[in-house]
Amino acid sequence: MACLLNYSARELTAQPTQSNPSIQVPGFQGTAEALLDSIEKNERITFSYSSAISLDFPVDYEPETHQLDYFLEHLFKEQSIAYKISGEKVLLFPADTSPEVTQVVKGRVIDQQTKVGLIGAHVIVQGTDIGAATNSHGDFIIHKVPLCRHTFKVMYVGYKPRIIPEIMVGSAKQVVLNVELEEDVVEEARRYAGGFDDPARLASSFAGVTYGNPQDNAIIIRGNAPKGLLWRLEGIEIPNPNHFPEGNVIGGGLFTIFSNQLLADSDFFTGAFPAEYGNALSGVFDMKLRNGNSDVREYTFQAGMMGLDFATEGPFSTRSNASYLINYRYSTLGLMTDLQFIDTEQEIRYQDLSFKLNFPTRKAGTFGLWGIGSLDGLDEAEEQDSTQWKYEYDRMDFEAGFSVGALGLNHKYILGKSTFINSTAAVSVQDIWYDMDRVDDNLTLRDNEYIQSLSGQLTLTSKVNHKFSARFNQTTGIIWNYLFYDMDFKATTNDDPDTYQTYVAEQGNSQLVQAFTQAQYSFGPTVKATGGVHFQYFMLNDNYSVEPRAGISWEVHPRHRLSFGYGRHSQLEDLQYYLGVRETETGSYQPNKNLDFTRADHFVLGYDVRLTPNTRIKIEPYYQYLFDVPVIPDSSFSMINLRDERYINEPMRNEGTGENYGVDFTLEKFLSDGYYYMATASVFDSRYKGGDGVERDTRYNRKYAFNFLGGKEFNVKENNIFGVNARLTYMGGERTYPLLWEESMQQKRAVLDESRAFEHSLDGSIFLDVTLSYRMNHRHAAHVLALQVKNLLGAPTKYDYEYNYETNTLEREETVILLPSINYKVEF
Template identity: 40%
Template structure:
């Protein structure tokens, strides 16, 4: 008779069970959608192949352009997507893990060179921008690729510093400096809408930068980053454009993630909205590490620890005939205090004598609608409300060790935005994109400053009102030949507050030499509004603020 309480028998059974489980291959599902890059129409019966598996796995897209490949081994794989009459695209080194499905949105460009039974194809580079109108100084920013860089903290601002012509001011912030231009010249867009600087502790050190991004890498999708001569649809920008997309949540399975790291607590959730619905949600919330542990610090320390939190979401709602609706949002809050050094013998810089309290908030809420109009056109419309708030109180110790008011800022800005763009593909050789952007801007600005520390603080600006910014554009892409591409268009901008209008021509030319070599040349005239508070500040002939 076998004694089941024998330790050797128990160890043998555990070994057999472990060996069986270890021998099983861990797999995951890869699925997504294939569509035309110019018209957004789905491509049915496209061929999708995972080239790095043995045997090779593959599938074909259905009538809606949707494909699904099950039982894909985990690891990094190259995925090839091809369709008759279109350029073949290879997406290299896609990370497939056991805990999360891979959902892809693959856009293909129509090939202009066709023969009866032969299609000339070109392999797309992995960093090719999503925007089909881009000519030069543009590339895709992939969150998955960016995570490979050490010290990036999953922060887009730090990760793009590895791109050509881009650097940061220092390692303490994520300021983006493009070819020596001011960081405040960068245009931030989220889901096609211009937003305020989406960074925690933004503009405290340098206009345009911040401490860390308010967007978690868990919600960001592939985005475009431009470093100059950008297409005509981008206005109110000088140095560059960061066009950020939120990814669409999983519409088949619920997935949840909780992680605790250097930046803090990060909670994410996504999944379908209903059992038989193709709609999905994506949600993320973060709270800073310092906020979690501040109660363990002494009373004289914990009040001066930086605390931040942010929340972002996207709800995607496709319909059968009315197009695709999506609701998205972002909100963040920062609290920061600094205390002056009271021992004057330790003063080395003016900052050692300063203390301040600051509260910042950023908010964005939008509704997007994309309607496919036949096989050659689409109309995309967005309405949104975006805004920011900053309250700062600054003081400085005098040489008599008394605290004097140095500065005070109470700045509230918000705007309503309406954008609409119509994209029409006339032929394989010509695509046009025309649209407008209307911003109704509301502002409430109070600035105070002490020109001489001991003489008290004076009001530099005190304004409350509203204005309009109107932008319009049109651009066309011409395939002159298989290798030669011309992008041409214009951007128009009118600002009511200053009663000024700007006409900005844009043109780009690209010539493909070989499979991986391209010569590109582009020109663009660009302009950007200054922060509104600068329009209202009153200064004297010495550049010092005076009573308004």
């Protein structure tokens, strides 16, 4: 992308040589003028400035060595003072005398394995003479970078260079880059940049991933149920982090509770994932929160149809690098309902809070305190007039509340130059409350379903990474989860009020202990192998799982890479399935308390071709074999197909199996020259055997999924940017049960033919999403206007069969979910 370079590169470049020397900043309390006088006496530096510059503001420093430009940036970060370094002379002048609008880019460069800062690494803005070198801590700062997208290149002797493409440099917020370099001498993790509305919905554009419908963000990986995904935040397993979790699909929700204001790059795995990940069957979404700006206080406000956001970040004080980052969001629909701007029978409210506090110390490592939380509410009254009933839900009165929370304290410590220790203590909670009553044929409101599910865990985890050499690295860790729960599930069978019964009623605790180790060895610059093992032990029923993992990667040519990965993975079911109660003539018992882990063997081949520096093709054939799957004997039921069955008291056995196999294809051009695109194709088959031993299609066997997404940005005037983005998805339909029509008409409800489970397939769907945005960069603020339209083509979403009271027949419910949203964001 062309940028307007209306400056002298020599003047604005922060050079790592004599033009930017290291200086010893003394311990000092007083005015900035006195501090500069002290530095002039002890260093070969001369400061020049006119009477227009006021240096009588107070400062407080402890003795430390810094690059000169880093010190000056910190000293003047809240002052309207600019500077120019020329050899041993520094000229100070009012900041507002410079006509161009530019920005600061800063960050840290560290070793990928040990997390040690790399001294003297070079960070350059490609296509310009602008750049900087890292100081003794690995920190760098680049001043007066023009506003537009830039590609950065990071280089360090003995390490592989890294390209960071097309980073947006705006006028209101400093850009912070935290770069990990791999020493130059398995499967590549897909990187996710958290700049989109919903990370879960973005993940569905990856090859091998599908989703249910525009109303739900459940992630379906290679034919597996959404419940098979492991959600992690800051290295800790957390409950389903979605607003209205488990509302339509277990494992899904409306959208994630993380605001995109807080997310850093995160890892998304679709199979054969590394040994550090356990209690997952289909994939891993390992999300990370970024640190707040440690130099300048910045604010963001955003308003749109999905919510009102406010974010703030900055340093706690000028005496340290400690920082904070906080975001709060409240539902726009809830606010408009509260203010009576919207008159609706169904009230939807949600809000969330996320934060991260970062406290680096001189000798004790870095401490981080982070947290997330959400509160959701949904209620709708029944229709009392039976002549107005159309579908069954018109007879329902329901209220629901959902809350999710997690709080963690993290400590990172670098021991020497080769060892990195990362430890966390955290607590997470999920509370779901659901109360539904139904109007019976006598127009009396009767109990129909009640759920009170409080579950959580206290987690202690620690892992040690030791780099024995440039070739050999090993990571070993332990995870201890103390599980607690208080559950009460009651429901009818087929909406018959006389069958209202208790499915779960228990309060208690248990433990899940995990341990892992993984080694990585480079046989040379082109061949790398990994091997490890993960262990899990569930104290509720004394079941355990031993899971070997292995992978190898061979760079057969600088642009061609082959890889192979294998992993055995296992996962527990949600606690309510172990705690289900069944009544008999002799009393009650828990038929499924001793269920074992569900297990799967993943095999993945990979072929990655780099066509150009910014374009690649990736092909991944895979095979997954699932076994020890809980099934109901002599039935087609299998937990492989779980969707919204929240309680089960039928006895189950770990006798089911399943197979997923297919090929994923990705063609991707990274954002460069102002545009990007990605095309993915997945062709697959997903089969299972239930308790009756019959092989069938799984519920999620859509057979195929194709995606194309792309975007283009245009420079408008001097600093403004207009963007166009689109995504087109074509995928096969979800599989369903045939109906027993005669029984269904008699009972006025859908009666499924269990013996022919998932024999039918819904029609394929085409979805088109479009986003238009316009960014206006000003000197002290940036404004962004965006129009987002999901499902622009109006593709219908089909659900299960419902009895229609108006037509006295059964019909498949079908709705068109078209979601337009106008958003405004300001950064200042």
